[in-house]
Amino acid sequence: MGKLKSVAELESLRAQVLAAPDRPVVRVCLGPGCLAQGADKVSRAFKAAIQERNILADVQPLIKETGCHGFCSQGTLVNLYPSDLFYVQVKPADVPEIVDQTLREGKVVERLLYADNGARYRSAAEVPFYKLQHKVILKNVGLIDPLDIEDALKAGAYRSLVKALTQKTTDQIIDTVTIAGLRGRGGGGFPTGFKWRKVVENARENPGPVFIVANGDEGDPGAFMDRAIMEGDPHAVLEGMAIGARAMGAEQGYLYVRAEYPFAVRTLNIAIEQARALGLLGQDILGTGFNFDVQINRGAGAFVCGEETALLASIEGRVGEPVTRPPYPVEQGLWDRPTVINNVETWANVPHIIDHGAQWYAGVGVPHSTGTKIFSLVGKVKNSGLVEVPMGITLGAIVEEIGGGVPGKERFKAVQTGGPSGGIIPYEFKELPPEDLKLDKVGLQPRGFMPMELKNLPVDFDSLAQAGSIMGSGGMIVMDDRDCVVDVARYFLRFLEEESCGKCLPCRLGLKGMQEFLNNFSQGKGAPADIDALASLGMALVDGSLCGLGRTAPNPVLTSIRYFRDEYLAHIVDHKCPAGVCRDLITYRIDADICNGCTLCAKNCPQACIAGANKEPHTIDQDACIRCGVCMDVCPVDAVVVA
Amino acid sequence: MSSSENSATDVINFFIDGQPVAAEPGWTILETARHHHIHIPTLCSHPAVTPWGSCRLCVVETRYGKRVQVIPSCLNPPVAELEVFTQSERVKNVRRWVLEMLLAECPASREIKKLAAAHGVTATRFAITDPEEECLRCGLCVAVCNEVVGVQALTFGSRGVKKVLETPYRVPNNACIGCGCCVSVCPTGALQKRLDTVRGDLSRRTGHGFAH
Numbered sequence: 137m138g139k140l141k142s143v144a145e146l147e148s149l150r151a152q153v154l155a156a157p158d159r160p161v162v163r164v165c166l167g168p169g170c171l172a173q174g175a176d177k178v179s180r181a182f183k184a185a186i187q188e189r190n191i192l193a194d195v196q197p198l199i200k201e202t203g204c205h206g207f208c209s210q211g212t213l214v215n216l217y218p219s220d221l222f223y224v225q226v227k228p229a230d231v232p233e234i235v236d237q238t239l240r241e242g243k244v245v246e247r248l249l250y251a252d253n254g255a256r257y258r259s260a261a262e263v264p265f266y267k268l269q270h271k272v273i274l275k276n277v278g279l280i281d282p283l284d285i286e287d288a289l290k291a292g293a294y295r296s297l298v299k300a301l302t303q304k305t306t307d308q309i310i311d312t313v314t315i316a317g318l319r320g321r322g323g324g325g326f327p328t329g330f331k332w333r334k335v336v337e338n339a340r341e342n343p344g345p346v347f348i349v350a351n352g353d354e355g356d357p358g359a360f361m362d363r364a365i366m367e368g369d370p371h372a373v374l375e376g377m378a379i380g381a382r383a384m385g386a387e388q389g390y391l392y393v394r395a396e397y398p399f400a401v402r403t404l405n406i407a408i409e410q411a412r413a414l415g416l417l418g419q420d421i422l423g424t425g426f427n428f429d430v431q432i433n434r435g436a437g438a439f440v441c442g443e444e445t446a447l448l449a450s451i452e453g454r455v456g457e458p459v460t461r462p463p464y465p466v467e468q469g470l471w472d473r474p475t476v477i478n479n480v481e482t483w484a485n486v487p488h489i490i491d492h493g494a495q496w497y498a499g500v501g502v503p504h505s506t507g508t509k510i511f512s513l514v515g516k517v518k519n520s521g522l523v524e525v526p527m528g529i530t531l532g533a534i535v536e537e538i539g540g541g542v543p544g545k546e547r548f549k550a551v552q553t554g555g556p557s558g559g560i561i562p563y564e565f566k567e568l569p570p571e572d573l574k575l576d577k578v579g580l581q582p583r584g585f586m587p588m589e590l591k592n593l594p595v596d597f598d599s600l601a602q603a604g605s606i607m608g609s610g611g612m613i614v615m616d617d618r619d620c621v622v623d624v625a626r627y628f629l630r631f632l633e634e635e636s637c638g639k640c641l642p643c644r645l646g647l648k649g650m651q652e653f654l655n656n657f658s659q660g661k662g663a664p665a666d667i668d669a670l671a672s673l674g675m676a677l678v679d680g681s682l683c684g685l686g687r688t689a690p691n692p693v694l695t696s697i698r699y700f701r702d703e704y705l706a707h708i709v710d711h712k713c714p715a716g717v718c719r720d721l722i723t724y725r726i727d728a729d730i731c732n733g734c735t736l737c738a739k740n741c742p743q744a745c746i747a748g749a750n751k752e753p754h755t756i757d758q759d760a761c762i763r764c765g766v767c768m769d770v771c772p773v774d775a776v777v778v779a
Numbered sequence: 780m781s782s783s784e785n786s787a788t789d790v791i792n793f794f795i796d797g798q799p800v801a802a803e804p805g806w807t808i809l810e811t812a813r814h815h816h817i818h819i820p821t822l823c824s825h826p827a828v829t830p831w832g833s834c835r836l837c838v839v840e841t842r843y844g845k846r847v848q849v850i851p852s853c854l855n856p857p858v859a860e861l862e863v864f865t866q867s868e869r870v871k872n873v874r875r876w877v878l879e880m881l882l883a884e885c886p887a888s889r890e891i892k893k894l895a896a897a898h899g900v901t902a903t904r905f906a907i908t909d910p911e912e913e914c915l916r917c918g919l920c921v922a923v924c925n926e927v928v929g930v931q932a933l934t935f936g937s938r939g940v941k942k943v944l945e946t947p948y949r950v951p952n953n954a955c956i957g958c959g960c961c962v963s964v965c966p967t968g969a970l971q972k973r974l975d976t977v978r979g980d981l982s983r984r985t986g987h988g989f990a991h
Contacts, residue, residue: 460832645884680849680877
């Protein structure tokens, strides 16, 4: 198949693909979560089983390795077509049974269905985890084979590009995106249409090339939204970029993908090659005279290169350090030319807006935050994974209904949104005494105030900012009573300290300094006044740092001080860690009434500091104990308690 | 405001700490303040090189309409009617913390001690890692070597808290012409001790390659 020279040729190819005979399909999720649980082995087992049995030759089932299905805690996930059966926790050993029972006989393998609260669910659509979701961006992720452009065409890829090329002027494209109300999904929430318009205006004043960049340098711990898009539906990103290029008159696009995503790079490279082969990228696309090509730039492992000015420096081959704005990239970006830089998820939104129209898009979500947003829901929830929800859904709905609540007997405590730079917001309403707004006393602006229960907090750009957190790129970490906010804040600071570029002093020295405070607190040292000192140091970072990394880094500390000051005080004044996490403030004890003397703890103790005869209650030598918690983990009767 | 200042059409009139000031086009807020003898402390600013904005001591609070920001004055040009505050609480908070942290970072530097004391910071709560350290990694020496001298004998190595000033490949190098520009721009005098690690032992330098 050669290059497509016109829109008609594309549509005839699409018709040809759609007319292909219907075959049963086994969709094996090859997302990062399932892959870690051996999804590739499951897929191989399917291929081997079908070949081996050969009975299915007449049906020819297709084994499709797809992107992330989202329900990561139940991996490996397998979706069947046309029966729409949804199997969870599939192991390679289960595959022959699925082939024999379901593919050949059409019977359901009951034990592989998702079960919750006694109910079994046949198809994915019925599962509570999927029911409340609204899939737009992720619709094709998990459905199509990301390595096959024909499968993408079948699902409607490049339909919007055709529309943008043939039915819309460049101004109309930008207007559509503006009216749709699309805001940057990388975390900033900047109106995308406005940004595009600026680039066009700046290019008009200063004629020359403009560039477009997709930011796929997703570095937040525990976040994999962009990865799922790039690995599951790469053509959506390319199509979005092509539409943007058409609107702004760009001929070259750059896709900046982080080094830790080799699968995404491989998938995107194949997608780009296939698109080029069909003439959907390159010179004279579909005979319309529109030229556009995309190049992949791999990051080198620096978190800070996700910051736009550092990212552009990295593409240009300079050291990945942020520079001050203004000038903004829309004024002077790559090689001092106007450059638009949007997140991968933002680009993936564009084809849907062009396809369905601005009004449809603006109708999803809430005013000022339209459309859907993908979150990676992780931490202390039963159902963890990728969820796509309309903006404005309450946090309670995400955490309790989609997430299925907390797995153990503990209670929800807080949710951290927006990755390491986000805020920790309490799940239950906390009455904040007026003097708690201590930051005002040093003349600083109070940041964030949450007047309602988190359960009812709408998840949109503005409400999250009001609560002192950020949307960020969409990380959502759920914490329960066994998570210590001091420890969590310390963890994120350590991550950001490691990833700071070190250019400006408040960030380089301040992240280290804030950790010194928190390290003291976690050892029970310090005075209550130090909490306020830490908060004002945090404000110095917010006001003084050069780029977004330093300016948002204190968020976990500032919000946890605001909402969980009592927990900080417990560390400092009572020398206790209420959550039982901070090692210097806790002791492990064996409850003699519960202990059945199984000796498991003694066998596993790395310090060999647990004594006790077989079938007799054991004791821990507190002087030798390093508080690693292994005894607690291995105890079959929960006799080890932490205090 | 005097009429002579208003006569030049492209002069930018704005306010620093309530005082009307005028900036020539192209001036930054810091340059304007200095021109009007308003003191703003800096460590990483030098007229010989492009502003880099690493020390953040020159931050000022600005108000323009409803928009209130804390920005570095060395990098930002003023706009007409902008109100700049060099001594607001937010500004002082940044300065005091940066100086307190610098006391721990560069404990051997007399200049930093003096500057900190001038802002009321005489002691530090932070841990001192190297009592002999003077370098604050402001980047002036790297910039002057590159922009003014036109060579790259000096560079930053590593990243973040591990960031250090070093020579390429950590060996004394040929590119250094021993001009001493880096020493003269260094705000703390840290380069004086390090110059020999940059240019190497001059007695062993041959002019063709570098013998050592």
